[in-house]
Amino acid sequence: MFRSLTAWLGLLSVAAALPAGLFPPDSALEKRGDGYNPPRSVVYVQTFRTTSGGQLSLLPLVQQNTKVTHIYLAAVHINDNPGDITLNDNNPNDTIWDTVWSESAQLQSQGVKVMMMLGGAAAGSYPRLCSGSNGAVNDDYYVPLANTLKYHKIDGLDLDIEEQVDVSCPLNLLRRLNQDFGTNFILTMAPVATDLQPSEYGLGGFKYSALDSQATASGKPNGKLVNWYNAQFYNGWGDSSSPVGYNAIISNGYAADRVVLGVLDSPNDGGSGWYSINTYKSTINTLKSNYANFGGDVGWEYWDAGSNDGYSDPWQWVKEIGTAIFGAATGQVNTVSTPIPYGPSPWPSLTSTLEGLGALHIEAVRALNITNGSLDGALKLLGLSDIFIISTA
Missing domain, CATH: 1.10.8 (Helicase, Ruva Protein; domain 3)
Incomplete structure (x- = not known):
């Protein structure tokens, strides 16, 4: 049953004091990014159970020194009735999330940025948020979202728009979020790779180049409202087995520090486009050689990461990716951007x-x-x- 925001404020979700020795010493975290600039090692978390059906813990991401910098809790949905917000199928303040919020606070204490992803494949969130007069942000839907982000001390929001909206919708949302949360609040988006390439063809119904040219703010890195883009290189939209598709995005005018390579960390998490950890590491090494300010990597999604690479725990996959991202560049420079491979289609x-x-x-x-x-x-x-x-x- 949905709980009102008033009821939320009566609930406690503060993490307990951290026992000594639970996390690695501060010196082990020195290579982690600063939260807003690369290098970044990012993961999405949507399934909150282990592959064997138990409770998924996020703590190994720091206990095992994976060098993860950001996690996205996915996916937040704005439902028909104003104020009805769900994280997957449950209200964000349902007791089912108590462990997640407690562990999130502990990750944040170790320098990891805990963010939320809004939207995704489920339709409706963005048309509702942008249903104000002349397409303006509708406070009936927006204010409960903002209160949720504040109450749970979320570090940023990822706008994953996979439905048809006008460019004014993400633009107005980005401006409002920046106004309400300040420039240190991380704002990202998750276009498919082709959205950022010269074809500018994807799922959102608008041109990202048009959005990016208008979504500016003097206080943000590079003067842009969107800190970076998590480009989806799978499901037929891109091919992460080589640097060519990423190179095409950079050639199209996007700075490398604002483009994160989005990959499947298990073939079970998408329709097509998964590759082995060694393939991803090779691509990352080449991109690091190509671009000193390479934006990093993001994996969809954490719960079964590396299950087809022989890893028994998902943090092992994240640690291998972290080693590639934060290690020395060992690849061959390859900035060729044509022809652009789309990658295998799911169908x-x-x-x-x-x-x-x-x-x-x-x-x-x-x-x-x-x-x-x-x-x-x-x-x-x-x-x-x-x-x-x-x-x-």
């Missing part, structure tokens, strides 16, 4: 079918991603239903 045969009917590859990937692999839905979205009927008659 290769259906993608080929749509291409055979005249759709461009990336149009087919987009339509299938939006419709979750429905051929009928993709055909309707692309306006190809009649052509498909004729071709199969």
